[in-house]
Amino acid sequence: MFTGIVTAVGTIDSVEDRADRRVRITCPFDPEAIDMGASIACSGVCLTVVERGGNPGDAWFAVDVSGETVSRSVPEMWQEGRRLNLEPALRLGDELGGHLVTGHVDTCGTVQMARTEGGSTRLAIRAPAEYAAFIAPKGSITVDGVSLTVNDVDDRADGSCDFVLNIIPHTAEVTTLGSLTQGDSVNLEIDVLARYLKRMQSLQN
Structure with a gap:
């Protein structure tokens, strides 16, 4: 779950078409704070971290974007250079500053x-x-x-x-x-x- 309170803006720096679409996103996070398998909302789309790297303040993480997700979201969203609103998933005890958000685009x-x-x-x-x-x-x-x-x-x-x-x-x-x-x-x-x-x-x- 998320709150809709964006913590950073990231940028897609590479897109690789596999069985799903592997998208790498640069961001100002600390890579050590990005857990493998964690959920991050990317402009409203809940995605799972499958890779991570970089340095604190200059990190990157990768996600796999399925065909279903591509079809449900803005068509031009999944391309290099696209800026994305980022929000890590809620943790127990976090402040609920916005409203309950699932990360599933309607x-x-x-x-x-x-x-x-x-x-x-x-x-x-x-x-x-x-x-x-x-x-x-x-x-x-x-x-x-x-x-x-x-x-x-x-x-x-x-x-x-x-x-x-x-x-x-x-x-x-x-x-x-x-x-x-x-x-x-x-x-x-x-x-x-x-x-x-x-x-x-x-x-x-």
Whole structure:
């Protein structure tokens, strides 16, 4: 489990196609603190560490990305030079600063608007109709691994919705969200509580 509180931004420095896709990610972690077999959320995708190396502050780790994961996440995500939001898995006793995040991407959204308002960035992201019912004002959502609060939701005639987020300067600086522009795709994970509520409602109908 994760909280959606990003601890670092890493960069993909190599991609090797095997049975799965072996991706190596550079990061400012201490390699001795990266356990083999540990889970790290990479822009919202929970992946398992299979290799590690480097030096403190200039480390790297490798993960195997399955075809299913590639198909569920942003298409252009798994390529050299891509910057990723990183969060190691929760440990017992860690502070729960965001909301409970599983690291399982539900769908991809598309940025409809990215503009500066005051010192913050205002984003509008379109979610497909299949997931629109799970997104509510003042509810939680994970965008590229970042826990955020939905400000507003605009339902569309085709069943999709545009939801609005406010990205404060700190979040924009320490994650990749500050560089998003109109037309960019992002990984979305809906709030796990909303998922269970929707399931319960479906069984009552």
